[in-house]
Amino acid sequence: MIDLAELWPPVRLTLQLASVTTVLLLVVATPIAWWLARSQARWKEAVAAVVALPLVLPPTVLGFYLLILLGPDGPGGWIAGLAGGRSLAFTFEGLVIGSIIYSMPFVVQPIRNAFEAVGDRPLEVAATLRASPWDAFWTVAVPLARPGFLTGAVLGFAHTVGEFGVILMIGGNIPGETRVLSIAVYDYVETLRWAEAHILAGGLLVFSFAVILTMMLVDRRIRRVQP
Amino acid sequence: MRPFPALAAFLALLVGAFPAAAADVRAAVAANFAEPAAEIAAAFTAATGHRVRRSTGASGLLFAQISQGAPFDVFLAADQVRPQRAVEAGLAVAGSRFTYARGRLALFSRDPGRVTGPETLATGGFSRLAIANPETAPYGAAALDTLDALDLLPAVAPRLVRGANVAQAFQFVATGNAELGFVALSQIRGDTGGSAWIIPADLHDPIDQDAVLLTSAADNAAARAFLDFLKGAETARILEFYGYATGERG
Numbered sequence: 001m002i003d004l005a006e007l008w009p010p011v012r013l014t015l016q017l018a019s020v021t022t023v024l025l026l027v028v029a030t031p032i033a034w035w036l037a038r039s040q041a042r043w044k045e046a047v048a049a050v051v052a053l054p055l056v057l058p059p060t061v062l063g064f065y066l067l068i069l070l071g072p073d074g075p076g077g078w079i080a081g082l083a084g085g086r087s088l089a090f091t092f093e094g095l096v097i098g099s100i101i102y103s104m105p106f107v108v109q110p111i112r113n114a115f116e117a118v119g120d121r122p123l124e125v126a127a128t129l130r131a132s133p134w135d136a137f138w139t140v141a142v143p144l145a146r147p148g149f150l151t152g153a154v155l156g157f158a159h160t161v162g163e164f165g166v167i168l169m170i171g172g173n174i175p176g177e178t179r180v181l182s183i184a185v186y187d188y189v190e191t192l193r194w195a196e197a198h199i200l201a202g203g204l205l206v207f208s209f210a211v212i213l214t215m216m217l218v219d220r221r222i223r224r225v226q227p
Numbered sequence: 228m229r230p231f232p233a234l235a236a237f238l239a240l241l242v243g244a245f246p247a248a249a250a251d252v253r254a255a256v257a258a259n260f261a262e263p264a265a266e267i268a269a270a271f272t273a274a275t276g277h278r279v280r281r282s283t284g285a286s287g288l289l290f291a292q293i294s295q296g297a298p299f300d301v302f303l304a305a306d307q308v309r310p311q312r313a314v315e316a317g318l319a320v321a322g323s324r325f326t327y328a329r330g331r332l333a334l335f336s337r338d339p340g341r342v343t344g345p346e347t348l349a350t351g352g353f354s355r356l357a358i359a360n361p362e363t364a365p366y367g368a369a370a371l372d373t374l375d376a377l378d379l380l381p382a383v384a385p386r387l388v389r390g391a392n393v394a395q396a397f398q399f400v401a402t403g404n405a406e407l408g409f410v411a412l413s414q415i416r417g418d419t420g421g422s423a424w425i426i427p428a429d430l431h432d433p434i435d436q437d438a439v440l441l442t443s444a445a446d447n448a449a450a451r452a453f454l455d456f457l458k459g460a461e462t463a464r465i466l467e468f469y470g471y472a473t474g475e476r477g
Contacts, residue, residue, distance in 0.1 A: 071404040086354045089404040090388045172388030172399065173360060186391070190287035190363045 002195050009176050010184035010200070017092070017180060018160040021099040022107075025156045026149065028100065029107040033148075034137070036108070037115035048112075052105045059165025062102060066170050070094050090172035095180070098166045103159045107152035114148020115141060147222045151215060158211040162204070250449040252279045253298055255289040257305035257436065258392040259330060259366060259411040263469045264303065270465070271456045277449040285392040287363040293318055293441065300444035301454060303327065303436070305393075306365040310437040323440035327457045329472040330434035331412040332369050335400055337421040342407065344424050348379050356386050357399040357408030365434045366393040370409035372431035412470035425470075 036048050054062060067089055070076030076088035076097070088094035118141050126136035142149075164182035171178035173187070181200055188197035252271075256264045261283045268279035282289070282299065290309040293299055294316065302319065304310050307326070313319035336342045348356075359367030367389065374380040388404075390396035393411050400408035401419070415423055438457060444450040456462060463473050 067398075067402050067404060071402050073403055077403075086406065087404040089399070089402075090355060168391060169395075172355075172357070172405075173391070174388060187360065187362065189291055190285060190360075192287070192291070 002199070007184075007196060007199060010179055010181045011203075013176060013179065014161055014181040017095055017099060018157045020096055021103060021160045022153050022157045024096065025100055025103060025107045026153060029104065029111055029152065029156075030149075033108050033111035034115055034141075036112045051108050054102050055105050059102070059163075060169065062098070063166045063169025066094075066098050066101075066166065070097070070170060089170045090174060090178060092177055094170055095167060095178055098170055099160045099163055102163055102166050103156045106159045107156040110151040110155065111145060111148045114145035114151075117148075118144045147218070150218065154211060154215055158208065162208065250277055250447070252277055252447070252449050252453045253300045253444075254279055254281050254303060254453070255293060255297070255299040255301070256281050256283045256303045257286045257289070258283050258364075258394040259305055259413060260303055260328065260436065261394070262417075263328075263413060263465050263471065266465050267457065267462050270461050271453055274456070274461070275449070275452055277452065279453060283394075285360075285363055286365075298443075299441055300447050300450035301438060301440055303438045303457075305330070305434070305436050307435050307437045310439040313439055313441070317442060319439035319441050320445050323454065324437050325454075325458065326435045327438045327462075328436045328466050330366065330369075330436060331428065331470050331472065332366060332373065332426040332431060332434065333410055333412045333415060333470075334407060334424045334426060335397070335410045335415055335419075335421060336407050336423070337401060337403060337419075338406070339420065339422050342422040342424050345377050347407070347424065348374070348377065348383065351382075353406040354386060355388050355399070355405035355407070356383055357388050357390060357396040357405035359393040359396045359409070360389045360391060364390075364392050365436075366396070366409065366411055369426075369431035369434050373409070373426050376430040416469050428472075 032047075032051065036044055036051075068074050070080075070088040072086055076094065077086060080086055080088050080091075085091070088097065122140050122144060123133075123136050126140045127133075131139065162182065163180070164186070167178065167180055167183060168186070171180070171183060173179050173183055179187075181204060185197050185200045185204070188194065188200065254264065254268070261281070264279075264281055264283070268281060272278050284292075286305040286309050289297075289299075289302065289304070290313065293302060293313060302310060302313060310319060310324050314321050314324055334342050334347065336347075341347065358370040359365075361367035361371045371380065374383060388399060390399055393409075393414070396408050397410040397414045399405040400410065409426075412425060415421070438454060440450055440454055466473050
């Protein structure tokens with residue numbers, strides 16, 4: 001009665017979305033986190049607040065703005081026009097953009113904390129050994145901040161897997177393209193196919209528990225290793 | 228232990244603040260019917276003094292909530308299946324089910340002059356066609372029926388985007404993210420601009436929308452009065468303005 005083959009595409013799509021988003025987020029978030037950790041600018045906390053906004057904004061607010069920004073009246077429509085399209089809404093690329101914004105604070109904050117924990121001293125030592133700032137960043141700061149990168153990547157991935165409201169508003173529920181796990185669960189509940197909903201919901205529950213537990217255990221180990 | 232008498236007094240005050248005579252009717256209303264329901268509710272309040280608290284959403288989700296004990300008195304669905312199921316499951320009062328409105332479907336674009344008729348769909352020139360999710364929303368199912376009747380389903384299927392309900396399908400078109408969309412005629416009755424083709428009713432199964440009295444409100448006079456009001460002449464006038472055909476009366 002339950003068609004397991006039907007449950008797979010949303011799972012695969014969700015893993016793809018979360019993976020792409022996490023990789024891009026690490027690229028985008030690292031310079032931001034570095035700047036937030038090192039800059040003396042007085043307005044840097046304002047930037048930090050902007051990055052943290054998705055923590056408190058309802059997904060409907062993000063989804064509403066994204067729907068307009070991705071559409072033909074916004075920059076997304078212009079970008080889509082380059083590829084002959086009309087709107088970035090209802091595309092995988094559009095979901096990636098939405099997910100990057102939505103999960104940004106979960107990646108920036110741990111990396112920023114890790115960079116701040118590194119402090120000035122190791123970088124000064126590197127400078128006296130005539131390492132360029134670029135060198136010092138890659139060979140000293142990044143390796144020392146590794147736990148922050150790990151935490152950020154795991155949280156960013158998990159948070160993207162759990163995304164619902166934003167995707168509901170900009171996705172268009174296209175099977176294989178924008179119909180992610182959370183949307184599939186919503187559909188199954190609505191169409192009274194609760195057996196399928198139970199399988200996916202239970203899977204998400206176990207996954208989320210495993211992620212959080214792993215994070216906590218890793219965190220404890222790191223703190224024991226680096227007092 | 229001291230805060231509790233104060234709390235009890237406060238709660239008593241709250242309860243006392245609502246006059247018992249004018250009871251609230253808690254209505255679960257299908258998304259496509261949100262606007263007419265607001266007007267009908269206002270007319271009902273003016274006529275009887277009872278207020279109507281409306282919760283709008285997709286019929287399927289409302290049904291799921293009702294089955295889990297959501298605090299509603301009446302259920303105005305977008306279809307007949309879910310009210311029927313509610314009766315079968317003992318969630319709704321047998322014999323209270325009736326068709327309060329028959330929905331009309333329209334093909335809509337926010338660009339003036341774009342939609343002229345079936346040829347708008349046939350000639351292409353659009354990248355996205357928004358519909359309500361056909362599995363959950365009757366307007367979505369009617370949209371698929373229509374495309375099928377026009378022999379256009381295979382051609383446009385890759386360009387379909389699905390809103391969670393017909394309200395979202397309209398929103399996709401209104402923001403320009405989809406050039407075209409199948410919406411409820413009621414949604415474009417106001418000053419929405421753009422262009423539309425009202426789908427001939429013989430291209431899809433009728434979108435009959437049923438209402439039921441929920442079991443928990445079986446003895447609620449205000450709820451019964453509201454359902455009677457839905458069958459009345461004043462409601463019929465509002466339905467007509469919003470482009471609904473009235474259901475079988477009686």
